[in-house]
Amino acid sequence: MSFLLDGVALTHANGFTALAEITLQAERGERIALIGPSGAGKTSLISLLGTALAPTTGRATVLDTALDKLSPSQRKALRCRIGTVHQAPPIPGRQRVVTAVLAGRLGQWPAWKSLVSLIHPVDIPGARRALERVDLDDKLFARCDQLSGGQLQRVGIARAIYQQADLLLADEPVSALDPALALATINLLIDDAGQRGATLVASLHAVDLALSCFSRIVGVKAGGIHFDLPAGEVTTALLHELYASEGEELPVLAHEPRSIPGAAAQTAALAACC
């Protein structure tokens, strides 16, 4: 089993209830998309799975490790097996691409190896292979502030790939990318998780992307789980219910389909790809 949340609630220090009595479980290798209006609790759910936040009540088990009463070393060992892709890649601008990618294994390496790697990268072939996957191997020794936003996002994904995590979490990983790049990126994550049999949980803003690429869709609303269905069984009515607070239109990848020429073809291609 990949993770199991049993009646988990999360209340912030200011009294705001981010998650209320959630029960959710996933097997190894599942691909789950979290969708829902902003402020519904998607980020809290992902932070909880990533052990960044601890549940206020309920039982949570991630990668066969119970989250309550974790010792610091147990928490560290667990965290090594969890990879995260962020909306804004958390990489310092003055760091070199090779170092940023190798940083994915800081938790697994002994400290001396991480220290040596600051002076001379210890696993250049490994970093190069991860960067090849995202088509950036020519930037291996470039500095991150020389890259474009999309390239930097791909460096962040290369780091997650290099980490070889058993549970891959992604919090709005593509909301800053243009539609074509967003699609390619999601495919890359799915592909990588599929190859290693890892579980992928991604929160997504674009409903069409979620439906076309992921096998299981979890709708989150007001801190609770609104529905949890295979992608094929999610109806338009359910989606409108989920996004009732955000108006008539559903959030999709190609935001202004009428103003972009060839957008229809793009959407069709998107459906075909996944």
Place this chain on the structure above:
Amino acid sequence: MLLKSTARDPAFRGRLNAAIIVLLVLWPLLQTAEVKPGALFDAGNLTVIGNFLAAFLPPETGSEFLGYLGKATLETLAIATAGLALAFLLAVPMGYLVSGAGREHPTLNPLSRSLLTILRGIPELVWALVLVRVFGLGPAAGVLALGLTYGGMLAKVYAEILESVDATPARALRQNGASRPLAMLYGLLPQASKELASYTVYRWECAIRASVVMGFVGAGGLGQLMDQAMKMLNGGEAATILFVFMLLVFAADGFSGWLRRALDTPPAHRSSPFGWRSGGFMLALLLSVSASFHMLDIGFGALFSLESATSISQFVASFFPPDLSAEWLAKVAKGIWETLAISIVGTLLAAVLGLLLALPKPRAPFTLLLNTLRSVPELVWATITVLAVGLGPFAGVLALALHTAGVLGRLYGEAFANTPPTAARALRQAGAPAVVVFLYGTLPGAAPQLVAYTLYRWEMNIRMAAILGFVGAGGLGQHLYFELSLFHYAQASTVIIAMLALSIAVDQVSAGLRRWMQ
């Protein structure tokens, strides 16, 4: 809105009141600081300083003296370098402990925080004065004093720099299992490295100035030579020492500027981020630090023997309990008041002087003058002003004013250069004379900046005024120097605590002011 029929300026009354209050406050301050411009022209004083200054020419160039001078210069550099190396070793773990950077939950660290406050709240000169009594005359006391004070300062600033950069990279690494030190090295250091290195180099520059000053309390180097020259009123030697000292300060200034620019060069496109230049620099750094310790010949082994440990603990114990008798406290309170008066009057005088020197064109000769004023530390100025106006707080006021005028003049000049020129240009085209153009066009735009700079220097001058008394220029320092020379440690302890309290109070007030101004 209707205007009042009377021709009175509604702001006038407030301004008049403010001016009266300022005068009322300033008057007792001037009294306490014993500002007597007449003392400058007193016949006796004029002869002393006149003879002394006349002896500046020709500067001493005897080969024996130059030999001493060369050795003292090297010693000063070595004290600064070794002291900063020690400070760095102290600052890295302390900064790591104190900083909230890379932590997942906020912590308070009251113990390490208060230790840092004590280390940097007591001026390095006081540490040196006290340590000289433990380790004897010589550079060991100076190196340790620098190490302690600058260690405290570096640790605080390192911690703050690491807290000020974007925290998300480190947080992300920790969530993927990295330990706190590694998350900081990979996630925070790349963002902060330039600022950290730049501040460390700046502190090294300060350490050179400080190590000269510490020579006056017997901690070796150029300062000790200067002290001897001053005591014997040997103007020729003093002139040569001052000249070498200015050269040293300018060279350090230039070197640190070059280093800061070098940090901006992006790394080459190859596997190792370090090339021959950074490798050579690291090697030179290690060599100069070890050469410094070697030259100073500090028996650190002896410091950590059981024998010295007992003598140190006995010495420290003799400072307790501090003398808290009402009589002595009153004297210390008077010393604090005198210190404040010196700092306020000295800073005001410096502001006026700095403003006058920041304006005239062409700039070149005035820039040189400002740099000269600024490169001589306050305490060295004080040894000269004491000759010019006699012992007492007025000498301290003049010393502060001379050094600070150099600093403020330069900062004011920069502020004027950065003020948008449109207002001044319009007035000039309307035919206004230069002074009016300045008062109506440039000054209003630059005023907030000038006030901020002046307040910031005042803050530093309060600390400085507390130690000017070591050479007889009034304030708390005079009490401390006096009591320590008489081995009255209980009384000295009270003065040190007062200095610490003053420093903490200044810190708190200025932090509060800054928050309020934001």
